Amino acid sequence: MNWITNYVRPRINSIFSRREIPENLWSKCDDCGTMLFHRELSDNLNVCTSCGNHMAITPRERFAALFDGGVFSEAEVPLPNADPLHFRDQKKYPDRLRAAQKATGEKEAMLVATGEIGRTPIVAAAQDFSFMAGSMGMYVGNAIIAAAETAVKLKRPLVLFSAAGGARMQEGILSLMQMPRTTVAVQMLREAGLPYIVVLTHPTTGGVTASYAMLGDVHIAEPGALICFAGPRVIEQTIREKLPDGFQRAEYLLEHGMLDRVTPRTEMRDELIIITRMLMGLPPAVRGDLPAPEAADTATQPVTAEEQPAEKTAKK
Numbered sequence: 254m255n256w257i258t259n260y261v262r263p264r265i266n267s268i269f270s271r272r273e274i275p276e277n278l279w280s281k282c283d284d285c286g287t288m289l290f291h292r293e294l295s296d297n298l299n300v301c302t303s304c305g306n307h308m309a310i311t312p313r314e315r316f317a318a319l320f321d322g323g324v325f326s327e328a329e330v331p332l333p334n335a336d337p338l339h340f341r342d343q344k345k346y347p348d349r350l351r352a353a354q355k356a357t358g359e360k361e362a363m364l365v366a367t368g369e370i371g372r373t374p375i376v377a378a379a380q381d382f383s384f385m386a387g388s389m390g391m392y393v394g395n396a397i398i399a400a401a402e403t404a405v406k407l408k409r410p411l412v413l414f415s416a417a418g419g420a421r422m423q424e425g426i427l428s429l430m431q432m433p434r435t436t437v438a439v440q441m442l443r444e445a446g447l448p449y450i451v452v453l454t455h456p457t458t459g460g461v462t463a464s465y466a467m468l469g470d471v472h473i474a475e476p477g478a479l480i481c482f483a484g485p486r487v488i489e490q491t492i493r494e495k496l497p498d499g500f501q502r503a504e505y506l507l508e509h510g511m512l513d514r515v516t517p518r519t520e521m522r523d524e525l526i527i528i529t530r531m532l533m534g535l536p537p538a539v540r541g542d543l544p545a546p547e548a549a550d551t552a553t554q555p556v557t558a559e560e561q562p563a564e565k566t567a568k569k
């Protein structure tokens with residue numbers, strides 16, 4: 254109990270902790286190494302302003318930039334049975350889930366929302382790679398079914414942003430069962446005559462590319478995204494051959510007919526507006542109106558029965 258512990262040490266600590274804050278304001282591009290100011294980076298949707306590298310973006314940030322005025326309502330997804338296999342590796346599965354929930358602030362690896370883009374009503378779903386590698390488990394299956402059911406009920410197109418390391422191994426065969434389940438969900442959209450657009454983001458791999466991520470009417474990818482079932486390293490080791498440059502990257506897949514478009518994230522919203530309006534038979538959006546959702550008088554149809562949050566839709 255003297256002035257050193259009571260006064261000097263707290264002062265020293267506060268000087269050092271203060272210094273840490275400014276460092277968080279900068280992120281380093283993992284491709285070109287440029288230091289990017291956080292606001293500049295988020296204004297550019299986490300795309301490096303120096304080299305155009307597309308870094309990860311959370312579903313919530315993506316939706317805030319996608320929907321008119323950043324306004325969307327979250328659709329409810331029925332919660333599956335947690336940890337049906339009582340799975341444990343180094344950690345128990347429920348502990349892993351809780352850690353991911355704490356780190357991301359999200360319930361699970363997929364976010365479903367309804368809203369408008371360029372005054373076009375849509376349903377959107379986005380997978381969160383930061384949540385246990387976006388792995389497809391029962392919740393993700395439920396989310397896609399909820400998204401498809403909401404789209405059918407509201408007669409809207411579904412836009413899905415995929416990002417996944419594959420199936421969630423902690424759920425064993427139950428995660429693999431999401432492949433046929435989500436395929437049926439996509440079929441529901443098809444039968445209702447509604448467009449299903451998939452935006453493949455880095456990385457989309459494993460069982461996700463063997464189901465809903467490859468069943469879209471239109472496939473758009475972000476530049477440089479790795480899109481594959483088995484990754485390049487596994488293939489190289491299996492066939493013992495050197496793979497070509499850019500193998501399984503978006504641009505390579507576009508060239509080989511696996512994709513329809515490769516579109517930078519900063520242009521994605523405009524492109525989705527054009528495509529959804531075209532496929533829904535709506536008149537083209539007035540371009541000048543796109544960034545300003547407040548200006549009311551464009552030639553779009555009045556939207557009715559819009560904003561009911563999809564509470565009743567979610568059923569297994």
Ligand SMILES: [Zn+2]
Nearest residue numbers: 282285301304
């Ligand atoms: Zn860069």
